[in-house]
Amino acid sequence: MNFFKRGLLSITRRKGKSLILLAVLFILGNVIAGAISISQATANVEESIKERLGTGATLELDYEALDSMEESEMMNLEIPNLGEDLINQIGELPYVKYYDYNTTAFLASEEIESYNPMMEEAEGEVEMEGMGPQFQLKGVNYAPLLDIEEGKSELVDGRVFTDEEIENGTPVAIISKKLADLNNLQVGDTFSLSNEIYEYSESGEEEVLDSRDVPLEVIGIFEPKTVNSDTENPEEFDYMDMDFQNTIYVANELVSQEMEFSVGDMPEYEDYYVPFFVLNEPEDAEAFEEEVSPLLPDLFIVRHASDSYDSIASPIESMSNLSKYVLIASVITTILIIGLVVLLFLRDRKRELGIYLSLGESRMRVVGQIITEVLIISIIGMTLSLFTGNLLAQTVSDSLIDNDNNQSEEEIYYTEMQTDLTTEDVIDAYEVNLTGDFILLFYAVGIITILLSTVIPLIYIIRLNPKKIMM
Amino acid sequence: MILEAKDLNYYYQDGESRRFVLKNTNVSFDKGKFYTILGQSGSGKTTLLSLLSAMDTPHNGEVVFDGKNILEIGHDNYRRNKVGIIFQSYNLIPTFTAVENVLISMSITENELPDNHKTVAYNLLDYIGISQDKANRTVNKLSGGEQQRVAIARALSTNVELILADEPTGNLDEEMEQEIIDIFKKLAHEHEKCVIMVTHSNDIAEQSDQTFYLKKGVLNTNE
Numbered sequence: 001m002n003f004f005k006r007g008l009l010s011i012t013r014r015k016g017k018s019l020i021l022l023a024v025l026f027i028l029g030n031v032i033a034g035a036i037s038i039s040q041a042t043a044n045v046e047e048s049i050k051e052r053l054g055t056g057a058t059l060e061l062d063y064e065a066l067d068s069m070e071e072s073e074m075m076n077l078e079i080p081n082l083g084e085d086l087i088n089q090i091g092e093l094p095y096v097k098y099y100d101y102n103t104t105a106f107l108a109s110e111e112i113e114s115y116n117p118m119m120e121e122a123e124g125e126v127e128m129e130g131m132g133p134q135f136q137l138k139g140v141n142y143a144p145l146l147d148i149e150e151g152k153s154e155l156v157d158g159r160v161f162t163d164e165e166i167e168n169g170t171p172v173a174i175i176s177k178k179l180a181d182l183n184n185l186q187v188g189d190t191f192s193l194s195n196e197i198y199e200y201s202e203s204g205e206e207e208v209l210d211s212r213d214v215p216l217e218v219i220g221i222f223e224p225k226t227v228n229s230d231t232e233n234p235e236e237f238d239y240m241d242m243d244f245q246n247t248i249y250v251a252n253e254l255v256s257q258e259m260e261f262s263v264g265d266m267p268e269y270e271d272y273y274v275p276f277f278v279l280n281e282p283e284d285a286e287a288f289e290e291e292v293s294p295l296l297p298d299l300f301i302v303r304h305a306s307d308s309y310d311s312i313a314s315p316i317e318s319m320s321n322l323s324k325y326v327l328i329a330s331v332i333t334t335i336l337i338i339g340l341v342v343l344l345f346l347r348d349r350k351r352e353l354g355i356y357l358s359l360g361e362s363r364m365r366v367v368g369q370i371i372t373e374v375l376i377i378s379i380i381g382m383t384l385s386l387f388t389g390n391l392l393a394q395t396v397s398d399s400l401i402d403n404d405n406n407q408s409e410e411e412i413y414y415t416e417m418q419t420d421l422t423t424e425d426v427i428d429a430y431e432v433n434l435t436g437d438f439i440l441l442f443y444a445v446g447i448i449t450i451l452l453s454t455v456i457p458l459i460y461i462i463r464l465n466p467k468k469i470m471m
Numbered sequence: 472m473i474l475e476a477k478d479l480n481y482y483y484q485d486g487e488s489r490r491f492v493l494k495n496t497n498v499s500f501d502k503g504k505f506y507t508i509l510g511q512s513g514s515g516k517t518t519l520l521s522l523l524s525a526m527d528t529p530h531n532g533e534v535v536f537d538g539k540n541i542l543e544i545g546h547d548n549y550r551r552n553k554v555g556i557i558f559q560s561y562n563l564i565p566t567f568t569a570v571e572n573v574l575i576s577m578s579i580t581e582n583e584l585p586d587n588h589k590t591v592a593y594n595l596l597d598y599i600g601i602s603q604d605k606a607n608r609t610v611n612k613l614s615g616g617e618q619q620r621v622a623i624a625r626a627l628s629t630n631v632e633l634i635l636a637d638e639p640t641g642n643l644d645e646e647m648e649q650e651i652i653d654i655f656k657k658l659a660h661e662h663e664k665c666v667i668m669v670t671h672s673n674d675i676a677e678q679s680d681q682t683f684y685l686k687k688g689v690l691n692t693n694e
Contacts, residue, residue: 001571001578013566013609352564358526359625360551361579467526470562471517471637 003365007372017345018377024341025381026388028334029446033382033389035327036442037432038397042320045429049309052425054150055097055279056305057288059090065299080297087275090292095284098149100142101273103255105262107135107193107214112183115176115245135193136247137214139255141166145174146276147249151225158187158220161251169253174220176245190217193248195258214258216250282306316430319400331449338453342374346457353461354469367458371451378450379443386442387434394432473633473665474523475499479532481518492518494688496532502632505659506667507676510685516669517637519685523667524556524635525549536633552582555626557636561618563610569596569621570606573628580629592628599624599654616647623654627664634658636668640675652678 001009011018059082069077084101091099114134140146143161147153156177165172175185185191196211224244256271263269279288289302296302310317346353356366479496482489492515500506510516521527523534525546534541541549550556563572573592577584585591596606599620601613610618619639626634636655640648652675658664659680668679676682684691 001574006575009567009571351562352566355562355564356575356579357547358550358556358562359576359579360547360549362547467521470558471521471526 003361003369004372007369007376010369010373011376017348021338021341021345021374021377022381024337025378025450026385028330028337029382029385030389030392031330032327032334032446032449033385033442034393034396035323035330036445037390037393037438038319038323039327040435040438040441041393041397041430041432042316042323044431045313045316046309046320048429049313049425050282050306053305053309055282055285056150057277057279057285058303059087059275059292059296059300060303062299062301079299081270082273082275082297082300084273086295087273090275090295091277093288093291095279095288095291097278097280098142098146099275099277100140100146101252101275102141103139103252103259103271103273105137105139105195105255105258107137107195107258109135109191109193111192111194112179112185114242115178115182116242134246136243137193137255137258138247138249139252140249141252145222145249146278148222150278153222153224156221156223158218160220161249166251167253169251169257171214171216171254172219172250173216174222174249175218176247177221177223178245179248180218180221185218187218187221190215192216195261197262197264210264212261214254216248220249222249312425315400315427319397322400327445331445334449335453338374338450339456342370342454342457343460346370346460350464350469353464354466357464357466358470363462363464366461370457370461371454374450374454375447378446382443382446386439389442390432390434390438397430397432472499473502473537474667475535476519476523477533477535479519479522479529479534481515481522481527481529491688493522493529493690496688496690498683498690500633500665500667502665503659503663504665504680505656505678506665507679507682508667508669508685508690509671509673509676509682510669511671514685515688516671516685519690520635520637520667520669524554526556551580552629553631554633554635555629555631557619557622557626557634557639559638559641561610561615561622561642563618563621563625565611566609568607568609569601569613569617569624572610572621573625576625577628582630584628584630592624595624595628596621599627600650615642616644616650619643619647619651620654623651627658632664634664634666636666638669638671640670640672648672648675 061079066074087099087101090096140161142149143163143166145153145155145160148155148160155174157180158174160174161172164170180186183191193214193216194211195214197209198206199209200206224241252271252273259271260269277288279285285304285306289304292302353366356369357363476496476498479493480491481493482491496519508516508519518527522529525534525541528542528546536544536549536553541553544553563569564575567575570589570592573596574588577588577592593603593606597603601617601620601624605613605617610621613621619642622639623634626636634655640651643651655666655668656678659666668675670676681692
């Protein structure tokens, strides 16, 4: 009868105490399993949402730093421009898969109609007076179009730009399918935008000072893919959709020429570019930022697409933090409670332990017997709590998400990097599952916790003096 | 000679002074004999037995088993393989059956034993007077005399030559006491064991082959 068999016999012969230990372990195991379940589910959400947010990065002004500036500082502040050279230098870094930089102009047209979902609903009865230029001329430098490469849009007809067209500012454009359908435009057709210079009188009336036509040939038609309509805020969706549908992709050079016309003789005018870099891997973000930050002018920072995760995932984040605290607290509680329970049980068995030692049994085997007993009961308790803890986690997290979500106003976050993910998407991605990873992690945490909890009781065994017990 | 105590000293430190429990104790024991160590309560009998059984270590002197200091043998190793100990309060594991208590000591020893431990344990218990039916009961369902028999069977189960008993009949009635003493005499005389028993009973001492008298920490062969 080796120490393992003695341990097994002890468990079955001391049913009452074994059941008490099992009950304590089951309760604590539920708390640990619940905390791990929630923690893992939140980690999975972060991973999947960040993956959906993509590996995009841009350079933008640090608005937080600007907000914290004194008024006098603001008065003297000169915000530098990101030149093409710097953008190209950063774009050549090894972390960058491809990059683009855009400059934008807003133009009107008397020849074509802009897409407006609200007008569509009113069957064309709403007049669009006083709306100003309705078309966003978006200049690009990356000929295959970053939005298409990134899957935000799909080219449904025609082609993308050629490098020559980008370089020369050839008057060719890629327009949305809705805009094309609305105006009966097809690939190869030409349409005209109007670049108008306005002057506003004191009474607020606008007067066209100068204007010129911008003829463009349609070379491609795209359909936006990322803006989905299943949001609970249809009006906001309509505006976003309208912006996208009325975007006309052209070469940066062409936008630049139109801007030069608009500003007239203003000598200080410079093209203002918004860069966008797509990194190879999400893990490159940190290294990219480290390398780029020193190159940037003051007040500019690197912003990653995944940064918006923090703003859309607040219910999940708060639950993730809560689960971490609960996990730490429950592990410490388990160590203390199990340690004390086992110690109390061992004190009851002092004579038995003395008998083993008096028979010449090594202290390590006596320790081994006690660990065997505690581990067998622990594994049974943990296995039971694995399932109930998972259910508990599901219930607790549902109610926590509901609470947190009801407290904050429902909002759509639509960042510069065109993320249409909402808090609802993040919550939808949250799922408490009984995965292999979870089971492994739970058993590892549980067994390590139990082993730590037996340290004090085992010291008690090592210090036992058989003579004092037996004689 | 199987066991020898050489110049054993054991004391309690009380500030600057020492209170000796055993003083320059020299004694030797042979196989095939039943010895008693007789003394009143507090005379140091149990201390002497704890040193002979390696449950404690003397401050001076040595205990030699078969020509070897038991410190060299190792206390755990000595208790595991060289000596069987019987206590006044039986010291059996109450949640286990009689046969399981015997099997535990058989699993701890490294001495060569027949393969079928369970059969050997039942036979041993039967030899000592415990039937198979009683052997399968948890020990707290046995009488005091029966529990002490189980303790004797446990001490013998490891096939050792030296049996140390600390007032094993202290909790038993006279009839049962005599039965236990008869077992010890049989073990010594028929099975060549060396049985050393600590007692305060003159009646028991008279039945032993040799009696040592312990008075105020000093061991003598005469009263």
